[in-house]
Amino acid sequence: MMPLLAIDSSAGRPGSPGGRGVAPMIEMYDVSVVFPNGARGLHKVNLRIAKGEFVFLVGPSGAGKSTFIRLIYREILPTSGQVYVLGRNLARLRRREVPYLRREVGVVFQDFKLLNDRTVYDNVAFALQVTGASPREVRKRVPAVLEMVGLAHKATCYPDELAGGEQQRVSVARAIANNPRIVLADEPTGNLDPDTARGIVELLLDINRLGATVVVATHALDIVSSHRQRVVELRDGRVVRDVERGLYRRAL
Amino acid sequence: MPFRALLYHCREALRGIARNGFMSLASVTTVAISLLVLTLFLLLGANLANVFTWVEEQVQIRAFLADDLTEARRELLMREIGRQEGVRSVTFIHKDQALQELADRLGTDAEILQGVDSINPLPHTLAIEVEPEHAERVAEMVAGMEGVDQVSEKGEMVRRLVAVTRVLRWGGVALMALLAVATVLVISNTIRLTVYARRQEIAIMKLVGATDSFIRAPFFIEGMLLGLAGSLLSVGGAWWAYGYAMTLAADSVPFLPMLPRDQLFADLLPALVAGGALLGVLGTNLSIKRFLRV
Numbered sequence: 001m002m003p004l005l006a007i008d009s010s011a012g013r014p015g016s017p018g019g020r021g022v023a024p025m026i027e028m029y030d031v032s033v034v035f036p037n038g039a040r041g042l043h044k045v046n047l048r049i050a051k052g053e054f055v056f057l058v059g060p061s062g063a064g065k066s067t068f069i070r071l072i073y074r075e076i077l078p079t080s081g082q083v084y085v086l087g088r089n090l091a092r093l094r095r096r097e098v099p100y101l102r103r104e105v106g107v108v109f110q111d112f113k114l115l116n117d118r119t120v121y122d123n124v125a126f127a128l129q130v131t132g133a134s135p136r137e138v139r140k141r142v143p144a145v146l147e148m149v150g151l152a153h154k155a156t157c158y159p160d161e162l163a164g165g166e167q168q169r170v171s172v173a174r175a176i177a178n179n180p181r182i183v184l185a186d187e188p189t190g191n192l193d194p195d196t197a198r199g200i201v202e203l204l205l206d207i208n209r210l211g212a213t214v215v216v217a218t219h220a221l222d223i224v225s226s227h228r229q230r231v232v233e234l235r236d237g238r239v240v241r242d243v244e245r246g247l248y249r250r251a252l
Numbered sequence: 253m254p255f256r257a258l259l260y261h262c263r264e265a266l267r268g269i270a271r272n273g274f275m276s277l278a279s280v281t282t283v284a285i286s287l288l289v290l291t292l293f294l295l296l297g298a299n300l301a302n303v304f305t306w307v308e309e310q311v312q313i314r315a316f317l318a319d320d321l322t323e324a325r326r327e328l329l330m331r332e333i334g335r336q337e338g339v340r341s342v343t344f345i346h347k348d349q350a351l352q353e354l355a356d357r358l359g360t361d362a363e364i365l366q367g368v369d370s371i372n373p374l375p376h377t378l379a380i381e382v383e384p385e386h387a388e389r390v391a392e393m394v395a396g397m398e399g400v401d402q403v404s405e406k407g408e409m410v411r412r413l414v415a416v417t418r419v420l421r422w423g424g425v426a427l428m429a430l431l432a433v434a435t436v437l438v439i440s441n442t443i444r445l446t447v448y449a450r451r452q453e454i455a456i457m458k459l460v461g462a463t464d465s466f467i468r469a470p471f472f473i474e475g476m477l478l479g480l481a482g483s484l485l486s487v488g489g490a491w492w493a494y495g496y497a498m499t500l501a502a503d504s505v506p507f508l509p510m511l512p513r514d515q516l517f518a519d520l521l522p523a524l525v526a527g528g529a530l531l532g533v534l535g536t537n538l539s540i541k542r543f544l545r546v
Contacts, residue, residue: 073459095464102461113456126453130462132257178460 023051024084025182025213026072031081033067033237041067043237044081049215051181054208056224057217059234065217068234069186072215073105074098086181103131106175106183106212108204110190112167114159120146120170121155127177145173149203165196172203176212183207185216189223197223257466264470265477268446275442276478279535282438283482283528284489286431291490291524293424295497295516300417302511307413313382313391314404316375321399329399330378336393338386345377375401432531439478439535440542443471447539468540475536476529483528487521 026049033041042064049055057065070076071083074090083090086104093101114123121142128138146152149169159167168188175183185204189197201216201223208214218224224231233241269276315333317326330342345353351372355362382390391405447454457467494513501510 099458099461099463102459107459113452113459115453115456126456127460129260130457130466131460132254132466135256174460 023087024048025051025053025086026215027082027084028071029082029084031071031078031083033064033071033076034079040237042071042078042234045237045239047232047239047242049213051213052208052211054205054214054229055216056227056229056231057215057234058219058221058224058231059240060219063234064237065234066186067237069107069184069215069217072182072184073102073107099131103178104181106178106180108168108171108175108183108185108188110187112159112171114167114170114174116159119156119158120151120162123159123170124173124177127174131178141177145177148176148206149173163196164192165199168192168196168200169203172200172207176207181212183212183214185214185218187217187219189218189220194220194222201227257469261469261473265473268443268450268470268474269477271449272442272445275445279439279442279478280481280485283435283479283531284485286428286435286531287483287486287524287528288489289431290428290527291486291520292493293428294520295490295494297417297421297424298516299511300420303508304414304417306509313380313387313394315378315380315394315397315400316402316404317378318399318401319375321376325399326376329397332397333378333380333390333394336386336390338383339390340381340383343379343381345379347372347374347376350374350377435482435531436535436538439475439532440538442478443475443536443539444542446471446474471540472533472536475532475539477532479528479530479532479535480525481528482531483525486528487517487524491517
């Protein structure tokens with residue numbers, strides 16, 4: 001059976017901090033974002049996230065977590081500073097290259113963004129079909145990722161027949177369908193009860209263990225505390241804390 | 253583009269058309285009407301051009317001769333006229349022959365000429381075949397010649413007809429341009445509705461890394477299909493209308509030559525179908541630029 005996520009032999013230990021000889025997946029240098037209405041999204045953020053890391057991005061609403069996520073999948077560009085993803089300077093990335101970047105970056109949202117007129121299977125298959133996968137690839141890949149998120153038995157259901165946590169699992173399945181090297185999640189548990197939320201985070205950790213670099217923006221601090229992962233805290237668009245796993249454990 | 257992608261785009265395009273049933277119908281109808289008007293203008297233009305060629309061949313100056321003109325003087329006159337630039341031929345028509353021709357033209361009504369036979373009121377005539385652009389000058393010259401009583405020139409009518417067609421042609425072009433713009437706008441609006449209905453899908457497609465051209469393709473196919481359907485309808489309508497016009501013409505102006513329908517439509521069809529598709533693509537393009545932003 002083919003691997004669910006590409007595991008590169010040069011990948012860093014899951015959870016290892018950035019730098020120190022490990023290929024950086026995401027780099028930000030003096031990144032500031034000012035929105036057209038004058039609101040400040042981020043202010044002089046410097047950060048490196050290495051291959052294979054799992055990072056919690058925390059902070060109150062409006063701290064800049066979503067802006068941070070949106071920069072990485074190039075929904076927006078920084079007002080100043082440089083963002084590198086997979087070694088590419090996103091400001092230099094041509095329009096027509098953006099889709100190919102996004103195939104390497106899976107994104108999960110708080111509101112799932114599922115198509116309600118399509119089954120679970122078709123929602124996941126959609127991500128593959130519109131990026132030019134052959135029907136054979138789709139038939140192999142979709143059941144595999146549904147199996148991984150634990151929804152193989154709900155393939156023929158429609159999203160509104162599923163519980164919130166299950167819908168989010170479909171959304172995760174779609175995000176990893178193209179076998180991305182980076183998975184981003186923007187408040188993936190915001191609409192879910194704590195137990196279900198825990199399940200989603202476990203799923204994202206599983207995906208990380210299979211080799212993907214994962215960034216999860218959340219303000220569910222209890223979940224963050226119970227997983228000893230790197231935590232980056234944003235406040236008013238600045239990084240006010242960046243705790244590696246070791247440090248964080250000591251802080252507990 | 254791989255075949256399965258094309259298949260996918262076509263399916264999405266048909267879904268789009270079905271989803272906006274009413275607007276799709278409105279688009280097709282607008283395209284059909286616009287192209288129908290365009291086609292009718294083209295048909296009218298082609299036939300007028302044809303009629304003019306025919307009329308121009310008929311451009312003839314008739315010089316009515318004085319009764320007392322001698323045969324020798326007449327020969328001299330004919331040679332003189334024949335030397336003029338643009339004159340193709342000069343033919344003498346004897347007054348008896350002229351009467352006979354008139355009788356022929358009147359056909360069954362010829363009985364009104366009974367009794368005129370003996371005192372033929374028609375003059376001897378010179379029929380001068382002349383190139384249209386020289387008609388006026390030659391007519392004036394002939395009118396001034398001794399032995400010529402009167403000159404009738406049909407060139408004036410042709411020139412007026414040509415002027416009228418020029419106005420018709422430019423009016424037609426302006427009207428067609430307006431209709432083309434209207435068609436593009438209506439198609440664009442229909443596509444906009446599809447874009448709106450599919451905005452969620454489009455957002456997800458962008459998110460998971462579908463290329464811009466992949467996202468656009470179904471909309472272009474949808475626009476093209478609307479244009480094609482409209483143009484086929486218009487060709488059908490024009491086919492019927494032309495047939496009707498031919499029947500009418502055969503009754504009222506049988507002497508006017510009309511271009512044969514099959515040949516005419518065989519020439520026009522590819523251009524019209526391509527034109528419809530083009531309007532569809534232009535409409536889509538407008539919509540994509542304004543509303544899709546991919």
